[in-house]
Amino acid sequence: MTTSTQVPQQGVTGAMHRDQAMRLLPWMVGVLAVLGALALQSQLFLGQQRTVAAIFMFVSLAQAWNLIGGFTGYACFGQVVFFGIGGYFTAIAISHWHLSFWVSLLLSGVVAALFATLIGLPLLRLKGHYFAIATLGVAEGMREVVTNLPDLTGGGAGITIPTVGPDATTAYLGNEGFYVLFLALAALSVLVGGLVARSKFGYALRAIHQDEDAAAAVGINTTRMKVLAFALSGFITGLVGATYAFQQVTIFPQRLFDVNITVLMVIMVVIGGSGTVLGPLLGAVTLQFLSEFLRQNFTDLHIFILGAIIIVAVILLPQGAVNYVREARRTGEFSLLANVRKYRL
Amino acid sequence: MSAFLQATVYGLLQGGLLALVAVGFSLVWGVMNVVNLAHGAFVILGAYIGWGMHQEFGLDPFLGMFVSAAVLFALGYVTQRLLINLVVNGPIFITLLLTFGLELVMVQGMNLAFSADFRSIETSYAGESLALGSVRVPVGRLLAFALAVAITFLLVALVTRTRTGMSIMATGMDRGAARLMGIRARHVYALTFGIATALAGMAGAMIGTVGTFSPAAAGSFTLMSFVVAVLGGLGNMYGALAGGLVIGLVQAWGGQYLPGTWVNALAFLVLIIVLVVRPTGLVGKAFYAARLEV
Amino acid sequence: MSTVPVLETRGLGRSFGGLRAVSDVSFSVPEGQVLGVIGPNGSGKSTFINLVTGHIKPTQGRVLIDGRDLTAARPWVIAHARVARTFQIVKPFRGMSVRENVAVGILYGPQGTNVMAHALKAADEVLEEVGIAGLGDRPPGELSVADARRLELAKALALRPRLLLLDEVMAGLRHTEIEPSLELIRSLKARGITVIVVEHVMKAILAVSDRVLVLHQGQVLTSGDPREVLADPRVIEAYLGHRYAKRRETDS
Numbered sequence: 025m026t027t028s029t030q031v032p033q034q035g036v037t038g039a040m041h042r043d044q045a046m047r048l049l050p051w052m053v054g055v056l057a058v059l060g061a062l063a064l065q066s067q068l069f070l071g072q073q074r075t076v077a078a079i080f081m082f083v084s085l086a087q088a089w090n091l092i093g094g095f096t097g098y099a100c101f102g103q104v105v106f107f108g109i110g111g112y113f114t115a116i117a118i119s120h121w122h123l124s125f126w127v128s129l130l131l132s133g134v135v136a137a138l139f140a141t142l143i144g145l146p147l148l149r150l151k152g153h154y155f156a157i158a159t160l161g162v163a164e165g166m167r168e169v170v171t172n173l174p175d176l177t178g179g180g181a182g183i184t185i186p187t188v189g190p191d192a193t194t195a196y197l198g199n200e201g202f203y204v205l206f207l208a209l210a211a212l213s214v215l216v217g218g219l220v221a222r223s224k225f226g227y228a229l230r231a232i233h234q235d236e237d238a239a240a241a242v243g244i245n246t247t248r249m250k251v252l253a254f255a256l257s258g259f260i261t262g263l264v265g266a267t268y269a270f271q272q273v274t275i276f277p278q279r280l281f282d283v284n285i286t287v288l289m290v291i292m293v294v295i296g297g298s299g300t301v302l303g304p305l306l307g308a309v310t311l312q313f314l315s316e317f318l319r320q321n322f323t324d325l326h327i328f329i330l331g332a333i334i335i336v337a338v339i340l341l342p343q344g345a346v347n348y349v350r351e352a353r354r355t356g357e358f359s360l361l362a363n364v365r366k367y368r369l
Numbered sequence: 370m371s372a373f374l375q376a377t378v379y380g381l382l383q384g385g386l387l388a389l390v391a392v393g394f395s396l397v398w399g400v401m402n403v404v405n406l407a408h409g410a411f412v413i414l415g416a417y418i419g420w421g422m423h424q425e426f427g428l429d430p431f432l433g434m435f436v437s438a439a440v441l442f443a444l445g446y447v448t449q450r451l452l453i454n455l456v457v458n459g460p461i462f463i464t465l466l467l468t469f470g471l472e473l474v475m476v477q478g479m480n481l482a483f484s485a486d487f488r489s490i491e492t493s494y495a496g497e498s499l500a501l502g503s504v505r506v507p508v509g510r511l512l513a514f515a516l517a518v519a520i521t522f523l524l525v526a527l528v529t530r531t532r533t534g535m536s537i538m539a540t541g542m543d544r545g546a547a548r549l550m551g552i553r554a555r556h557v558y559a560l561t562f563g564i565a566t567a568l569a570g571m572a573g574a575m576i577g578t579v580g581t582f583s584p585a586a587a588g589s590f591t592l593m594s595f596v597v598a599v600l601g602g603l604g605n606m607y608g609a610l611a612g613g614l615v616i617g618l619v620q621a622w623g624g625q626y627l628p629g630t631w632v633n634a635l636a637f638l639v640l641i642i643v644l645v646v647r648p649t650g651l652v653g654k655a656f657y658a659a660r661l662e663v
Numbered sequence: 664m665s666t667v668p669v670l671e672t673r674g675l676g677r678s679f680g681g682l683r684a685v686s687d688v689s690f691s692v693p694e695g696q697v698l699g700v701i702g703p704n705g706s707g708k709s710t711f712i713n714l715v716t717g718h719i720k721p722t723q724g725r726v727l728i729d730g731r732d733l734t735a736a737r738p739w740v741i742a743h744a745r746v747a748r749t750f751q752i753v754k755p756f757r758g759m760s761v762r763e764n765v766a767v768g769i770l771y772g773p774q775g776t777n778v779m780a781h782a783l784k785a786a787d788e789v790l791e792e793v794g795i796a797g798l799g800d801r802p803p804g805e806l807s808v809a810d811a812r813r814l815e816l817a818k819a820l821a822l823r824p825r826l827l828l829l830d831e832v833m834a835g836l837r838h839t840e841i842e843p844s845l846e847l848i849r850s851l852k853a854r855g856i857t858v859i860v861v862e863h864v865m866k867a868i869l870a871v872s873d874r875v876l877v878l879h880q881g882q883v884l885t886s887g888d889p890r891e892v893l894a895d896p897r898v899i900e901a902y903l904g905h906r907y908a909k910r911r912e913t914d915s
Contacts, residue, residue: 093462099460099461099462099465101465146645147641147645149645150644150645150648152461153398153402153404153461154644154648156404156461156462156465157404157595157599157640157644158640158641158644158645160592160595161595161596161637161638161640161641161644162637162641164592164633164637165633165634165637165638165641168630168631168633168634168637169634171629171630172628172629172630172631172634179629224770224771224777224779227759227763227766227767227770227779228767228770228771230756230758230759231756231759231767233758234756234757234758234759235754235755235756235757237718237738237750237754238750238754238755238756238818239756239767240717240718240737240738240739240742241716241718241738241739241742241747241748241750241819242742242747242767242768242771242772242818242819242821242822243739243742243743243768243771243772243773243822244739244767244771245737245739246739247737283588287466287469290462290465290466291466291469294462294463294466299758324481325477325481327473327477328473328474328477328478328481330473331469331470331471331472331473331474331477332470332474333470334466334467334469334470334473335452335467335470335471335474338456338463338466338467338470339452339455339456339467342456342459342460342463364455366458366459367455367456367457367458367459367463368454368455368456368457368458369454369455369457369458369554369555369558
């Protein structure tokens with residue numbers, strides 16, 4: 025083996041290795057981030073762990089919404105219905121049917137996914153505002169239904185999951201346990217998001233988003249793909265709701281089906297950059313941090329300021345931070361004013 | 370039987386008022402494809418202005434509502450011109466988020482300015498009732514109903530018979546063509562939004578006389594406007610009137626005969642069914658269905 | 664070569680409220696033929712394509728593809744039956760590269776590849792066939808009209824169709840761009856693909872069609888040899904109006 029024949033071969037293999045490394049990079053960063061978060065836990069007080077767990081919770085919710093709203097382009101404004109269904113199913117399963125939390129958790133996800141399939145079949149035929157409003161109607165309606173079935177759900181007075189004593193089926197996880205569980209759900213949601221983004225399925229969803237007629241014309245079963253995305257999104261959201269319910273111990277319909285939760289997730293995805301994997305992650309972390317910071321330092325005004333920030337962010341960065349950066353790097357056009365001009369009348 | 374009649378009368382009276390609350394929302398959605406999540410906040414703001422006029426100057430709320438209308442028209446015009454116009458060409462959830470942010474700002478603003486207490490505007494005559502057979506018809510509600518219906522008819526006349534109204538309709542149907550005809554779309558949009566918020570404000574002032582209000586009620590008015598607008602067909606003002614009456618009746622009968630708050634769930638079910646089966650509404654035609662945007 | 668026509672319609676019709684956009688259209692296309700479909704604006708040509716490809720449901724009649732009744736089948740079922748179409752106003756996937764646009768059809772079409780890399784490579788081959796091989800990495804928004812049409816065709820060819828419906832692919836092309844497009848259609852025919860060309864540009868219709876079908880007000884006016892059809896006074900009257908046809912009569 026002479027040097028002259030070795031060098032070109034190394035060059036080609038070198039390029040291949042670099043490509044493979046580039047593809048693996050996000051996964052490696054992800055693993056590091058999870059390990060980092062676990063390491064962080066030992067440095068935080070219990071109260072702080074609860075706060076950070078909330079960030080993880082919103083990361084999952086944002087990633088899940090992104091599947092149907094970001095990739096597929098069907099902006100669901102009733103997403104909280106899956107959160108609530110997951111939470112209430114777990115509460116009922118533990119309290120009334122004496123199932124363990126872990127079994128209830130899994131079943132909650134499945135029930136939420138089934139519900140998503142059920143409503144997805146008629147509603148995913150609607151476009152734009154109509155889909156948004158119809159799903160909002162479902163969420164609001166479900167809240168009313170849960171409120172009016174007090175024997176099953178405790179109605180407006182809420183339902184309490186037994187966590188101590190003979191009725192408790194699973195030991196309460198505590199702040200530390202929930203930190204890890206919410207982290208696991210966040211990691212799962214980012215993993216699912218990443219897998220979907222790079223897969224054949226992701227191409228179908230994006231095709232549907234970018235031109236549904238053309239997608240159907242090239243052989244994509246748009247109904248099946250949309251319902252699948254919706255069900256997957258519902259599944260993850262259901263898991264999160266179930267975990268939240270167990271954490272809160274006592275839950276109320278007003279909270280578990282609160283439209284503000286949906287809007288928060290949507291804002292996080294949109295500001296971060298919808299249709300990307302990094303966007304919802306960044307958006308969730310940033311907004312939740314911001315919200316906590318404002319709540320602690322400007323208690324009276326924090327919602328007011330949050331609203332103002334949302335208005336400004338939506339005007340200046342309608343496509344979200346990640347998409348803005350990618351486009352700007354591609355076209356060399358960094359001006360925010362030019363950005364505003366894109367969507368203005 | 371008389372309970373049924375009473376509920377029916379109540380439902381119709383309330384329905385007329387709901388129609389006025391929703392008609393502006395429907396107009397904005399139909400003409401500009403903007404869903405204003407802050408609509409309920411404008412209604413409540415109108416109520417506060419009416420209440421304020423009554424507290425400070427003893428102004429009868431049925432006159433104070435004109436002050437509400439003026440103030441809210443200006444506010445709405447500026448909001449559309451300076452804020453919403455900036456995102457109108459983007460994907461729909463951008464406008465939804467913008468108006469949501471606006472709602473947060475307005476509702477919290479009102480909470481800070483007026484506190485979250487329930488208020489109402491007490492007038493001497495509003496509590497009195499006329500008697501129609503066995504049915505009680507409260508004067509305040511009757512007046513509100515009559516005015517609401519009259520204003521809706523006036524709105525239709527404005528939109529169909531004046532130049533301004535024509536420019537609004539034209540811009541709603543085909544913005545590009547309208548602009549080519551010399552219509553200033555930015556101004557027309559702002560005008561439309563201003564009219565919508567003015568109507569919301571008037572409805573708010575009247576609501577202040579027939580019940581209590583607080584900033585927290587904003588959301589439910591927005592949601593209710595959705596249902597009425599969808600039922601009546603987007604941009605269809607007579608449809609909003611019909612939709613309002615239907616919802617008023619559903620609420621009244623539901624409240625009378627259904628336990629708990631099932632009536633609310635029913636209203637949402639109606640919304641979903643209408644959207645899936647007949648998105649153009651019970652009354653509406655596919656007026657703005659084919660939209661060309663330039 | 665089988666004797667079953669690739670496409671057959673029987674009494675196909677669609678009404679929108681009171682308007683009969685297409686009514687009672689019956690004809691068949693044997694394998695390997697190039698059928699030109701012409702008709703004045705509003706004659707129902709685009710609706711007709713949408714009815715065959717499942718984008719609109721017929722209110723009457725039947726659509727048979729290779730003898731199979733696929734009336735009112737959803738567009739993806741039609742695609743899997745090896746029937747592809749282009750859209751009159753091109754519909755690229757704006758957020759994907761040109762190559763990815765074509766790859767989607769290879770992934771989800773009758774071939775059903777599951778490996779992205781294979782699909783992307785096969786996409787490049789299709790881009791080569793239509794003549795835009797070098798544009799694979801570009802976003803569709805940057806393409807010229809002629810290239811955008813080629814992309815549209817490439818997306819259809821990704822399905823490796825037996826039947827291809829072209830919806831006014833020549834519209835708005837410059838003279839110099841029309842001949843290469845005609846060449847492309849001829850090469851498709853040479854590969855055994857049955858093509859239905861819906862067109863306004865008469866020179867193109869004459870140049871490539873084996874047979875011509877004329878639609879007028881949603882119905883079949885006549886069909887047959889291209890030259891005969893285009894000289895048919897009824898066709899001239901449909902396009903140019905009754906008075907012009909009368910004048911032509913009195914002139915000749």
